[in-house]
Amino acid sequence: MxxxxxxxxxxxxxxLISAGYTSLSSLSSISSSDLARELKVSESEAMNILKVASxxxxxxxxxxxxxIVEGAQTAWDMxxxxxxxxxxxxxxxxxxxxxxxGIHCKEVTEIGWSSLSLIVNSVLKYKLTTAFGSESIIFMxxxxxxxxxxxxxxxxxxxxxxxxxxxxxxxxKAIYIDTEGSFMVERxxxxxxxxxxxxxxxxxxxxxxFQECKIKMLPQDILENIFYFRICSYTEQIALINYLDKFLSxxxxxxxIVVDSVTFHxxxxxxDMAHRTRVLSGMALKLMNLAKRFSLAVVLLNQVTTxxxxxxxQLAFALGDSWSHTCTNRIVLYWNGxxxxxxxxKSPSLRSASAAYSVTARGIRNSSSSCKRxxxx
Amino acid sequence: xxxxxxxxxxxxxxxxxVFSARNISTAKDALSLTEFELMELLDVGLTExxxxxxxxxxxxxPPYQTALSLMEQRFQNEHLGGHFPTGLxxxxxxxxxxxxxxxxxxxxxxxxxxxxxxxxxxxLLASLPTNYGGLxxxxxxxxxxxxxxxxxLLEIGLRSFPEIFQMKEMAQEMAGRILVLxxxxxxxxxxxxxxxxxxxxxxxxKMLVIDSMAALVSGEHEQGARRQQTLSWHISFIKSLAExxxxxxxxxxxxxxxxxxxxxxxxxxVQSRDGAIETPMQYDSHLVAALGIQWAHAVTTxxxxxxxxxxxxxxxxxxxxxxxxAFPFHIxxxxxxxxxxxxxxxxxPEINAIHC
Numbered sequence: 001m002x003x004x005x006x007x008x009x010x011x012x013x014x015x016l017i018s019a020g021y022t023s024l025s026s027l028s029s030i031s032s033s034d035l036a037r038e039l040k041v042s043e044s045e046a047m048n049i050l051k052v053a054s055x056x057x058x059x060x061x062x063x064x065x066x067x068i069v070e071g072a073q074t075a076w077d078m079x080x081x082x083x084x085x086x087x088x089x090x091x092x093x094x095x096x097x098x099x100x101x102g103i104h105c106k107e108v109t110e111i112g113w114s115s116l117s118l119i120v121n122s123v124l125k126y127k128l129t130t131a132f133g134s135e136s137i138i139f140m141x142x143x144x145x146x147x148x149x150x151x152x153x154x155x156x157x158x159x160x161x162x163x164x165x166x167x168x169x170x171x172x173k174a175i176y177i178d179t180e181g182s183f184m185v186e187r188x189x190x191x192x193x194x195x196x197x198x199x200x201x202x203x204x205x206x207x208x209x210f211q212e213c214k215i216k217m218l219p220q221d222i223l224e225n226i227f228y229f230r231i232c233s234y235t236e237q238i239a240l241i242n243y244l245d246k247f248l249s250x251x252x253x254x255x256x257i258v259v260d261s262v263t264f265h266x267x268x269x270x271x272d273m274a275h276r277t278r279v280l281s282g283m284a285l286k287l288m289n290l291a292k293r294f295s296l297a298v299v300l301l302n303q304v305t306t307x308x309x310x311x312x313x314q315l316a317f318a319l320g321d322s323w324s325h326t327c328t329n330r331i332v333l334y335w336n337g338x339x340x341x342x343x344x345x346k347s348p349s350l351r352s353a354s355a356a357y358s359v360t361a362r363g364i365r366n367s368s369s370s371c372k373r374x375x376x377x
Numbered sequence: 378x379x380x381x382x383x384x385x386x387x388x389x390x391x392x393x394x395v396f397s398a399r400n401i402s403t404a405k406d407a408l409s410l411t412e413f414e415l416m417e418l419l420d421v422g423l424t425e426x427x428x429x430x431x432x433x434x435x436x437x438x439p440p441y442q443t444a445l446s447l448m449e450q451r452f453q454n455e456h457l458g459g460h461f462p463t464g465l466x467x468x469x470x471x472x473x474x475x476x477x478x479x480x481x482x483x484x485x486x487x488x489x490x491x492x493x494x495x496x497x498x499x500x501l502l503a504s505l506p507t508n509y510g511g512l513x514x515x516x517x518x519x520x521x522x523x524x525x526x527x528x529x530l531l532e533i534g535l536r537s538f539p540e541i542f543q544m545k546e547m548a549q550e551m552a553g554r555i556l557v558l559x560x561x562x563x564x565x566x567x568x569x570x571x572x573x574x575x576x577x578x579x580x581x582x583k584m585l586v587i588d589s590m591a592a593l594v595s596g597e598h599e600q601g602a603r604r605q606q607t608l609s610w611h612i613s614f615i616k617s618l619a620e621x622x623x624x625x626x627x628x629x630x631x632x633x634x635x636x637x638x639x640x641x642x643x644x645x646x647v648q649s650r651d652g653a654i655e656t657p658m659q660y661d662s663h664l665v666a667a668l669g670i671q672w673a674h675a676v677t678t679x680x681x682x683x684x685x686x687x688x689x690x691x692x693x694x695x696x697x698x699x700x701x702x703a704f705p706f707h708i709x710x711x712x713x714x715x716x717x718x719x720x721x722x723x724x725x726p727e728i729n730a731i732h733c
Contacts, residue, residue, distance in 0.1 A: 010421050010422045012614055013422040014422060015418070017413075017422075017423060045549060046606075085627075120514075127423055145670070145673075147673075147679070148692065152697070174482070175441075180675070180677075181480050181616065181619075181677065182677055183444075183482075184477070185448040186458070190698075223443065224444070224445040224447060225443070226444040227441045227443060229438075229439055229442075230443050231439060232620070234406060236438065238408045239404070239433065239437035241434075242430055242434030243434045244430070246431070246435065261674075265613075266611055267609060268613055278411050279410075281411075282411040282412065295428065303671075303674045304670065304674075305671065306670060307640075312640075313640035314640050314643060314644050314647065315640045315641055315643045317643070332645070338726070343645060344692060345643075345645055361700065
């Protein structure tokens, strides 16, 4: 976004942006009469703008890799970046397997987002070549019926992100944004305690020495690293996500943001559905921006509702089709017989697969059934 | 916080003037628009919009707390760390102390199973002084179907706590703490709720019971989508009331028979038929909780009361802390009591099924 750097008046800037010119490169190939027509200004004014733009552009040093398009990253570089990404385990090996190792940092997991580029194009009128153009940004949305374990998974992730580097974890902190009041602090303590016990067990197994290999972490330390925000309206939700920019620059060790649930406050209060979609997309884009800038994972928990499709009623994610489409990664938690399953409904990089998991007193774990297997669809 | 006036937030003069000129007076108005819409509306550049929004957001955003300080705060300030013991030992143990403060707990079951009896017992318990396991405060009981019986309440009191209730003044004191409201319409209920919210803390109200939520909503003439909208507002209001006052809120719900509208599958499940195990539950129980899936999401703890082959069970169907356990219970002159404190663990979605 370099238009704002141009020394032109505010209303001219506003007109440029409303017409869709957000980067200097977009002004390079247009004539002054076309620009005048698009911006509805006089030709001399348009010529002035172009002169200022070309002057600014000339004084910039051009980087070889983005000389074609500003802000783009080559696919090779992206692959390299992705391989060096750390993963947050969900504590269930089967679930981790289908998620390709766990939840990626720098990705936002949300269930129900389709193509990022479509949303970017249609909502913000940004050209694909802006800073948001990298396609490694993904949102992960996790949805399921009440009681399936969404909050449990959210708390488990907030605890697991803190697993130290020595144990293959990220050693980071977590932000837990609670919109419904479902975060139960005693449960978080239980899960933290069990996580530390598992780490001690692993330590003992690995080190194989018979002395006391106690982990020096206490459940209280884990709870101290979870930043808890309680949201009571959608205005607060939007305000908080805007504020997170500042918060995250002050707390650089946060590695995951869990929003439980992202849908609750948006299901009432909105008469104009189109407006709601715009606000949601704006919020989602900000979250993606945070994920990219601070290299963290964003996990959004979603409620489900019933939808009438194809002459029958089915379960679908709340907040409508547009919201469902804004997410690239979508995970559905559902009941299959007597077991809880997680199914990757949509993902550009992971295969559609389902895995069983269970909710135990110690948190989310592998399903204990003997015939468990990962089903590739 | 959402209704904070823009004029109270010290924004740079120029942008503050533009906001008021365009009639954006509260933070909610400003934050409901995307950055783009604001730029167009106010005719200012992106930087100014962004900096104004970040200033507004910083003020409107709620403060954070670490989970540790949350836990310490709860254990220091609240009764048993924020739990209200029901007197049913097995259930209290499963729920980590009792019914949680600040969230909705639902009792759902077929007619005559004992929901109102349970509510009466809880109201009584809440009015008792703390050394008897109570909350030592007032209880607001919203009785929609006129099921509240003060005679039964006093009978329960006499049987369970004879040392208190045998003395007439004490009985009067305790019973005097339970305020019964009988709204005749949803509108009246809404009005009462709004009044309650305002006077809750100063009147020492320690528990709210709504018996029953389903009866309130079903009495209205609206159907379908309009009904969902009305319910949404109430759900939100009651939750925020519970949250801000940190009291336990118990709501009862009815059952209805399952109809073909009830969805239980996702589109991907319908497509791939292989490997999907047919849930036996679907053919076994034809009853589901009323009020729909939005309500089911909103309650934090769901206790299902059902009768199966002559025995009654109270099941913890949804809880952030408890495993899915079923406890056999019966109703006696001293209220409701468990036949066994060891709950039986129920596998799978069977925990949500309601038998009668």
